Amino acid sequence: MNSFHSPPLQRPIKLTISYTHSCNLQCRVCYAGCSREPSEREVPVAEWMRIVDDAIGSGVISFMFEGGEPLNRPDVIDVIRHCGSRAMTRLRTNATLIDRAMANALRAANLGDALVDMLGATAGTHDHLTGMPGSHQRLLAGVQELKSVGIPFTLLTIMNRRNAGELQGILDLGRSLGAEAVGVLRPYPLGRMRENWDELSLSLNEMMAAITGLRVPEGIRLMQSWHPNDANCCWQMAAVNAYGDSIGCTYLREYVNYGNLRSLTLLETWDDPLYASLRAGDVERSCGACATTQGSHGGCRSTAYAFHGRWDAPDPFDSPLNDGVDLRKLPDRLRAL
Ligand code: SF4
Numbered sequence: 001m002n003s004f005h006s007p008p009l010q011r012p013i014k015l016t017i018s019y020t021h022s023c024n025l026q027c028r029v030c031y032a033g034c035s036r037e038p039s040e041r042e043v044p045v046a047e048w049m050r051i052v053d054d055a056i057g058s059g060v061i062s063f064m065f066e067g068g069e070p071l072n073r074p075d076v077i078d079v080i081r082h083c084g085s086r087a088m089t090r091l092r093t094n095a096t097l098i099d100r101a102m103a104n105a106l107r108a109a110n111l112g113d114a115l116v117d118m119l120g121a122t123a124g125t126h127d128h129l130t131g132m133p134g135s136h137q138r139l140l141a142g143v144q145e146l147k148s149v150g151i152p153f154t155l156l157t158i159m160n161r162r163n164a165g166e167l168q169g170i171l172d173l174g175r176s177l178g179a180e181a182v183g184v185l186r187p188y189p190l191g192r193m194r195e196n197w198d199e200l201s202l203s204l205n206e207m208m209a210a211i212t213g214l215r216v217p218e219g220i221r222l223m224q225s226w227h228p229n230d231a232n233c234c235w236q237m238a239a240v241n242a243y244g245d246s247i248g249c250t251y252l253r254e255y256v257n258y259g260n261l262r263s264l265t266l267l268e269t270w271d272d273p274l275y276a277s278l279r280a281g282d283v284e285r286s287c288g289a290c291a292t293t294q295g296s297h298g299g300c301r302s303t304a305y306a307f308h309g310r311w312d313a314p315d316p317f318d319s320p321l322n323d324g325v326d327l328r329k330l331p332d333r334l335r336a337l
């Protein structure tokens with residue numbers, strides 16, 4: 001059994017807030033599988049502010065607002081403003097709802113940077129995957145508005161069968177648009193992506209070939225989470241869903257619930273035994289090369305649990321730890337969710 005050598009964090013430092021379980025797009029690869037309109041069960045704005053205050057009091061120094069699409073609930077601006085001057089504040093967005101007024105509001109709220117989901121270099125691929133004609137063009141317009149007010153941005157893409165041949169195009173587009181970095185994310189068998197897994201998933205060899213074939217343009221950073229960059233970042237993560245449930249990481253959204261922050265403090269849920277054990281980093285086996293580059297062991301706990309049903313299992317997205325798992329085939333347990 002491998003575990004971290006340094007003692008685990010005593011307090012959370014980063015909190016991801018899934019502000020709403022709604023979105024104006026309906027992406028085929030969406031991990032959230034969200035609805036078009038926010039539900040009445042979502043945390044109201046005043047309570048989000050109290051949760052942010054509690055988190056800062058508990059030691060959180062960095063917030064990530066995501067969804068769904070956070071801007072689908074415009075009152076997110078009030079909460080971003082509430083923490084923007086007190087902590088690093090980031091926004092993950094599809095950028096289609098960012099016009100000049102919204103960009104100015106985000107700037108005035110002290111947003112640190114934006115992570116923009118681009119699912120294809122071409123409008124044909126992006127719009128097919130988002131389910132909305134014109135969404136690629138609206139994304140490009142939103143990015144220009146972010147640039148015009150001086151908010152730095154990164155492009156993120158979820159690799160899948162439809163866009164794997166356009167990753168180089170996304171990198172090149174990121175360079176020409178002035179992105180700080182491009183992040184290629186693995187497909188997680190969650191939400192709508194799980195429902196479309198048979199059509200959109202790739203084998204590990206296909207994903208590795210797509211990653212290793214990329215030519216990174218000068219002036220841009222490539223972020224990717226396959227070997228030798230396969231991290232186990234559970235040790236530093238905290239997350240809350242749109243209903244206030246503390247879930248540790250948004251990629252654990254379908255598997256865990258450590259308690260609700262509308263009635264408990266973040267630190268009370270932090271002490272949940274499963275949460276503490278995931279943070280401790282106890283895993284059966286580890287990839288030495290990834291452990292060296294990432295300083296952590298065993299890879300992502302979400303995909304390890306998805307494919308093996310055990311929290312300490314090896315991550316099959318990491319080639320040295322794959323053990324012959326065909327990532328195109330979902331376990332029956334997940335198909336039944
Ligand atoms: S992936 Fe993002 S942009 Fe697409 S439907 Fe889900 S939340 Fe919306």
Ligand code: SF4
Pocket residue numbers: 231232233234235237248249250251252299300301302303
């Ligand atoms: S579940 Fe995966 S992505 Fe989430 S914190 Fe753990 S290792 Fe990181």
